Amino acid sequence: MSKVSTPAGIGNRERPDEPKAYAASKEEMLEFYRQMLLIRRFEEKAGQLYGLGLIGGFCHLYIGQEAVAVGLQSALTVGRDSVVTGYRDHGHMLAYGIDPNVIMAELTGRAAGISKGKGGSMHMFSVEHGFYGGHGIVGAQVSIGAGLGFKHKYAEDGGLALVYFGDGAANQGQVYESFNMAELWKLPVIFVIENNQYAMGTSVNRASAEDQLYRRGESFRIPGIQVDGMDVLAVRGAAEEAKAWVQAGKGPILLELKTYRYRGHSMSDPAKYRSREEVQSVRDKSDPIDHLAKLLEGEGVSADELKALDKDIRKIVADSAAFAEESPEPDLSELYTNVLVDTY
Numbered sequence: 001m002s003k004v005s006t007p008a009g010i011g012n013r014e015r016p017d018e019p020k021a022y023a024a025s026k027e028e029m030l031e032f033y034r035q036m037l038l039i040r041r042f043e044e045k046a047g048q049l050y051g052l053g054l055i056g057g058f059c060h061l062y063i064g065q066e067a068v069a070v071g072l073q074s075a076l077t078v079g080r081d082s083v084v085t086g087y088r089d090h091g092h093m094l095a096y097g098i099d100p101n102v103i104m105a106e107l108t109g110r111a112a113g114i115s116k117g118k119g120g121s122m123h124m125f126s127v128e129h130g131f132y133g134g135h136g137i138v139g140a141q142v143s144i145g146a147g148l149g150f151k152h153k154y155a156e157d158g159g160l161a162l163v164y165f166g167d168g169a170a171n172q173g174q175v176y177e178s179f180n181m182a183e184l185w186k187l188p189v190i191f192v193i194e195n196n197q198y199a200m201g202t203s204v205n206r207a208s209a210e211d212q213l214y215r216r217g218e219s220f221r222i223p224g225i226q227v228d229g230m231d232v233l234a235v236r237g238a239a240e241e242a243k244a245w246v247q248a249g250k251g252p253i254l255l256e257l258k259t260y261r262y263r264g265h266s267m268s269d270p271a272k273y274r275s276r277e278e279v280q281s282v283r284d285k286s287d288p289i290d291h292l293a294k295l296l297e298g299e300g301v302s303a304d305e306l307k308a309l310d311k312d313i314r315k316i317v318a319d320s321a322a323f324a325e326e327s328p329e330p331d332l333s334e335l336y337t338n339v340l341v342d343t344y
């Protein structure tokens with residue numbers, strides 16, 4: 001069940017409809033399944049490579065949240081619409097059709113990586129795809145996203161900006177400056193709060209006075225919708241509603257996706273702030289991939305077919321790790337290139 005915010009201040013402002021679950025064909029459902037499983041297997045492999053010391057710096061895994069990126073980005077047009085997110089960014093790149101090889105090569109700091117091996121996990125870009133990062137400063141991507149929305153409106157290119165941030169980032173000041181400008185100028189921006197319940201070790205209820213985060217746009221007259229972020233069809237349904245809203249020139253909209261991360265905040269998280277039972281219970285009851293597998297079974301897809309798909313995906317991921325390990329590190333002569341746009 002989704003909830004739509006009815007801000008008192010909005011008065012007679014038009015409200016978005018309560019989104020319906022997306023009526024996907026069997027083929028579309030299989031594609032969502034494939035994409036979610038690719039993200040899961042890719043992240044598992046990244047976790048292993050980190051353990052082996054092949055990935056340096058930070059590494060934030062997306063396991064558990066797959067339905068969010070896949071449900072939302074499957075509604076967008078790569079190259080026309082822009083996406084920007086924080087540091088937990090590998091899944092969003094995969095969901096935008098970016099080659100797993102160049103993502104894994106970036107994670108392992110290789111020259112063939114999408115940021116030439118100089119960005120790592122948190123700083124991946126593909127301007128060609130309209131993927132604008134990959135940002136380590138909590139909340140900073142929200143202002144960048146408002147800017148991307150401005151660009152789409154100014155250029156009249158028909159695109160929109162999809163701007164992801166976390167429940168913790170939702171308490172950052174610049175988020176609200178961005179909300180204000182986006183609504184004032186009616187920018188085509190879908191603000192997306194990925195509420196995975198925790199900001200590092202702090203639960204959303206401990207840190208947020210208003211923990212119904214879909215209501216956070218109310219004082220800016222931005223309508224909000226709360227969505228089950230573990231159900232890819234519910235997410236895609238909300239994406240359709242949000243897309244129609246911003247494309248009709250009604251300004252920005254806010255989606256709160258209720259989700260959960262199974263792994264620690266980053267690879268170096270002692271995980272003392274929640275119990276194993278809590279994590280296990282979400283995995284058992286609400287896993288987005290298992291949920292879709294059940295729906296696919298109902299469509300006549302056999303367990304063997306799903307297993308075969310998993311095998312193909314494991315190969316893609318293993319190949320990406322092999323590609324990364326075989327690629328050279330950046331040449332020393334690259335140390336000062338791509339640091340500034342120009343020479344000063």
Ligand SMILES: Cc1ncc(C[n+]2csc(CCOP(=O)(O)OP(=O)(O)O)c2C)c(N)n1
Nearest residue numbers: 088136137138166167168169196198199200
């Ligand atoms: C401005 C700023 N403050 C603090 C940090 C340290 N920090 C990194 S991630 C994080 C938690 C953010 O949590 P949330 O927004 O819920 O995103 P999630 O990690 O759950 O995806 C914090 C406090 C930072 N990177 N930038």
Ligand SMILES: [Mg+2]
Nearest residue numbers: 166167198199
């Ligand atoms: Mg969070």
